[in-house]
Structures are given as C-alpha cells and as structure tokens.
Amino acid sequence: xxxxxxxxxxxxxxxxxxxxxxxxxxxxxxxxxxxxxxxxxxxxxxxxxxxxxxxxxxxxxxxxxxxxxxxxxxxxxxxxxxxxxxxxxxxxxxxxxxxxxxxxxxxxxxxxxxxxxxxxxxxxxxxxxxxxxxxxxxxxxxxxxxxxxxxxxxxxxxxxxxxxxxxxxxxxxxxxxxxxxxxxxxxxxxxxxxxxxxxxxxxxxxxxxxxx
Amino acid sequence: xxxxxxxxxxxxxxxxxxxxxxxxxxxxxxxxxxxxxxxxxxxxxxxxxxxxxxxxxxxxxxxxxxxxxxxxxxxxxxxxxxxxxxxxxxxxxxxxxxxxxxxxxxxxxxxxxxxxxxxxxxxxxxxxxxxxxxxxxxxxxxxxxxxxxxxxxxxxxxxxxxxxxxxxxxxxxxxxxxxxxxxxxxxxxxxxxxxxxxxxxxxxxxxxxxxx
DNA sequence: CACTATACGGAGTGATGGTTCCGATTGTCA
DNA sequence: TGACAATCGGAACCATCACTCCGTATAGTG
Numbered sequence: 001x002x003x004x005x006x007x008x009x010x011x012x013x014x015x016x017x018x019x020x021x022x023x024x025x026x027x028x029x030x031x032x033x034x035x036x037x038x039x040x041x042x043x044x045x046x047x048x049x050x051x052x053x054x055x056x057x058x059x060x061x062x063x064x065x066x067x068x069x070x071x072x073x074x075x076x077x078x079x080x081x082x083x084x085x086x087x088x089x090x091x092x093x094x095x096x097x098x099x100x101x102x103x104x105x106x107x108x109x110x111x112x113x114x115x116x117x118x119x120x121x122x123x124x125x126x127x128x129x130x131x132x133x134x135x136x137x138x139x140x141x142x143x144x145x146x147x148x149x150x151x152x153x154x155x156x157x158x159x160x161x162x163x164x165x166x167x168x169x170x171x172x173x174x175x176x177x178x179x180x181x182x183x184x185x186x187x188x189x190x191x192x193x194x195x196x197x198x199x200x201x202x203x204x205x206x207x208x209x210x211x212x
Numbered sequence: 213x214x215x216x217x218x219x220x221x222x223x224x225x226x227x228x229x230x231x232x233x234x235x236x237x238x239x240x241x242x243x244x245x246x247x248x249x250x251x252x253x254x255x256x257x258x259x260x261x262x263x264x265x266x267x268x269x270x271x272x273x274x275x276x277x278x279x280x281x282x283x284x285x286x287x288x289x290x291x292x293x294x295x296x297x298x299x300x301x302x303x304x305x306x307x308x309x310x311x312x313x314x315x316x317x318x319x320x321x322x323x324x325x326x327x328x329x330x331x332x333x334x335x336x337x338x339x340x341x342x343x344x345x346x347x348x349x350x351x352x353x354x355x356x357x358x359x360x361x362x363x364x365x366x367x368x369x370x371x372x373x374x375x376x377x378x379x380x381x382x383x384x385x386x387x388x389x390x391x392x393x394x395x396x397x398x399x400x401x402x403x404x405x406x407x408x409x410x411x412x413x414x415x416x417x418x419x420x421x422x423x424x
Numbered sequence: 425c426a427c428t429a430t431a432c433g434g435a436g437t438g439a440t441g442g443t444t445c446c447g448a449t450t451g452t453c454a
Numbered sequence: 455t456g457a458c459a460a461t462c463g464g465a466a467c468c469a470t471c472a473c474t475c476c477g478t479a480t481a482g483t484g
Contacts, residue, residue, distance in 0.1 A: 061463035
C-alpha cells in the first residue's frame with residue numbers, strides 16, 4: 001500500500017492519468033503530453049527510446065520530464081498501470097456478466113487487442129531491467145485475479161474446459177500478444193487468438209473439425 | 213558476397229562454429245570461448261550484455277574479441293546460425309521420417325526446447341536493432357521451409373488438421389518459446405506446448421475432452 | 425633453438441543516454 | 455494588476471559502451 005492515508009478530500013480528481021492532487025494547469029497538460037509522447041516513441045523507436053526524444057516529442061524540456069517523473073522507470077510504471085487498469089475493469093465486468101460463457105471469449109479477444117497495444121511498453125519495461133513480476137506485481141496480480149474469476153464463472157456455466165487454469169491462459173495470451181506477430185501479421189494473429197479460444201471450449205463429441 | 217574468391221583449398225574445415233580457413237590454435241580456442249561466454253552472458257545479464265563483459269567471461273581481452281568478430285552484430289549473427297542450424301537439421305530429419313505423424317510432434321517438442329534456449333540470443337538480436345526478418349532472413353526461412361515440409365507430410369499422413377499452416381504454427385511456437393514463461397515456469401510451459409500439439413491433431417468425433 | 429608472423433591484452437576514444445541545476449517564464453491568488 | 459511561487463527549458467555532468475591502437479607474448483616452422 002503505497003498511499004499512506006488522508007487523501008486530501010479530492011477523491012476522483014483526474015481519471016486521465018492519475019497525477020498528484022493539485023498540479024498547475026500547464027503541468028497537468030505536460031504530464032499528459034509526456035505520457036502520450038512516450039507511448040508513441042516506444043512504439044516507433046523501440047524499447048529504449050531516449051528520454052530526450054520523448055521530451056522533444058512532447059514539446060517539453062528534459063527538466064519538465066524529470067519534474068513529472070523522477071526517473072525513467074517511474075514513467076514506465078505509470079504507463080504500465082495506465083494500460084493495465086482498463087484491462088482489470090474489463091475482466092471484472094466480464095466476470096460479472098450474466099452470460100459468462102460468451103463474456104470470457106469476448107473478454108479474451110479484447111484483452112488480445114489491448115495487450116498487443118501494451119507490448120511496446122512491456123518491452124521497454126523489460127529492457128530497462130525492472131522485471132514486471134516484482135515491480136508491477138501488484139497490478140498484474142489484480143489482472144490475473146480478475147481474469148481468473150471470469151474463467152471460473154465460464155467454467156461453472158459449462159462454456160469452458162476444466163483442465164486449463166489462468167496460468168495457462170495467461171501464458172498463451174501473453175506470449176501471443178507480446179510476440180511480434182501481432183504487429184506484423186494482424187490476420188495471422190487473429191487466427192491464432194481464435195484458435196486459442198476454440199481450444200478453451202469444452203471438447204464436444206461430433207464437432208466437425210477442419211473447415212475446408 | 214563478402215568472400216572474394218579462391219577459398220584456399222580447405223573445404224570442410226571446422227564444423228564446431230564455422231571459423232575462417234586456418235586459424236592458429238589459440239585463436240580457435242578463444243573464438244569458441246567467446247561464443248560460449250556470450251551465450252552465458254546474454255542468459256544471465258540480459259539482451260544488452262556489454263562486449264567487455266563477454267570478453268571478461270571468456271578470459272580474453274576486448275582486442276581479441278574484435279579480432280574474432282569485427283562487430284557485436286557479427287557475433288550475434290554467428291550465434292543465430294549456431295542455434296538455427298541444428299533446428300533445420302532436426303526439421304529435415306522429421307520431414308524424412310517414415311512415421312511423419314508422430315515425427316512432427318516430437319519435432320515440435322524438440323524445437324520448443326531449442327527455441328527457448330535460443331531466446332536470450334533472439335532478444336539480444338532484437339535489442340541491437342537488426343531485425344531477424346532482414347538479416348537472419350535466409351537462415352530462418354530455411355527453418356520455416358523445413359518445418360513446412362514436415363507439417364505437410366504429417367497432414368498427408370492424416371495426423372494433423374489441414375486448416376493450419378506453417379505461419380500459424382510458427383507464430384504460436386515462436387510466441388510461446390520467446391515468452392518468459394519458458395524460463396520461469398517450465399511445467400506450465402510444457403503444458404502449453406502439449407496443448408498446442410493437441411490442438412494441431414485432427415478433431416476426431418467422440419474424443420473425451422477434459423481430464424478430471 | 426631461434427625467428428617471424430600472428431594473436432593477445434587492455435588503456436584510450438568518441439558517442440550516446442540518464443540525470444541535475446539554475447536562470448527565465450508563466451500560472452495563480454490577493 | 456502585481457507579486458510570489460511553481461514550472462519551464464536546455465546546457466552541463468557523469469556513466470556506460472562499442473570500438474581502435476599498439477606494445478608484448480606466443481604458436482608454428484626451419
């Protein structure tokens with residue numbers, strides 16, 4: 001629990017990208033610009049896009065960068081939560097859906113899309129030494145838990161085979177979305193996601209297998 | 213074509229890690245030591261292990277490093293072919309096997325093992341800018357072709373569903389083996405490979421789905 | 425065993441990138 | 455509107471890293 005206590009009576013301040021309690025208008029604008037620029041820079045320039053370049057794209061000096069994020073790692077952490085939070089929401093919604101069967105599969109397809117958008121950031125995180133399973137642990141655990149809940153409900157509804165767990169699903173989804181196939185061959189990528197989803201459905205006798 | 217002409221009548225010199233035609237004994241030893249050290253360094257220190265560190269682990273000066281490999285990229289290329297060549301062999305053997313059905317699946321399991329050993333190198337290649345689909349293109353294309361042949365024979369033998377191609381198989385195998393699940397959770401990883409293989413078998417009516 | 429071509433080691437170089445510092449600028453409140 | 459405090463910009467700093475150079479050591483040969 002990083003937040004100590006007494007959140008200063010400004011509960012839902014900025015949903016955009018949770019900044020501190022009371023930033024000056026330009027500061028807030030700059031912070032958002034930096035986040036957007038970083039997103040673009042990592043996508044375009046690869047996992048180790050320089051800070052100077054990110055600042056340049058945000059039309060901001062490096063000084064401003066380091067006032068908003070004490071270190072490059074801090075920026076990455078912020079980007080991670082910005083990406084993962086919506087996924088957690090989606091997973092929770094799917095777990096609460098009253099048609100759990102189809103909900104998981106649409107969830108998985110949505111996660112596939114968002115995870116592959118997340119890839120450049122994940123690569124940057126990996127390249128910068130800090131490993132996700134220590135730093136972002138809390139966040140990614142929450143995602144796993146939410147997905148697990150959705151899977152469980154789908155199993156209860158008989159829409160999913162029982163002999164695969166979150167670990168396997170997460171591993172395969174993660175692997176697929178972090179691979180460069182997602183960016184390079186969208187068509188093949190979607191085929192793979194579909195195959196994966198098909199593979200999660202319970203094996204029914206008499207299912208016609210191959211399409212012509 | 214970097215080699216001009218007149219290879220000095222020493223055709224099959226070194227199979228270990230194709231060095232030049234006639235190196236002095238210590239030079240040859242050092243080259244091998246560097247390759248081994250690099251393997252270890254990339255595994256331990258991550259994709260951008262410094263050249264100095266590789267040389268140190270090989271108990272060799274940086275000068276020696278650069279005499280054996282004109283550039284870090286050259287080292288990476290050498291490592292790539294060193295990894296991929298045996299896989300090509302294995303794939304060809306599988307394609308020539310007289311039991312194509314089971315041969316593909318053991319091939320895939322072996323490839324899974326060797327691909328995950330290859331991962332640190334692949335990451336280093338990716339991190340160093342040069343992308344595999346241009347530089348190592350020739351080599352990886354040969355691997356793809358060999359695997360394709362094996363798949364085709366398996367399909368002819370009726371051991372594999374017809375509606376997936378090399379692209380899908382390569383994408384999923386690559387994704388799975390390049391993900392960190394292989395290193396972090398070997399058990400889960402093997403489960404996933406098994407699931408993938410199962411998914412490639414033709415869908416037979418009446419197959420009992422979930423194990424208890 | 426002596427001699428020479430070849431290989432060795434590691435200090436030095438230039439470039440790149442993360443981080444700091446401080447004078448100039450600008451938003452905000454009285 | 456005026457003044458203060460917070461923010462801005464970017465030059466400067468330091469560490470890291472790929473790569474070069476050159477004096478020294480050694481393998482291979484007659």
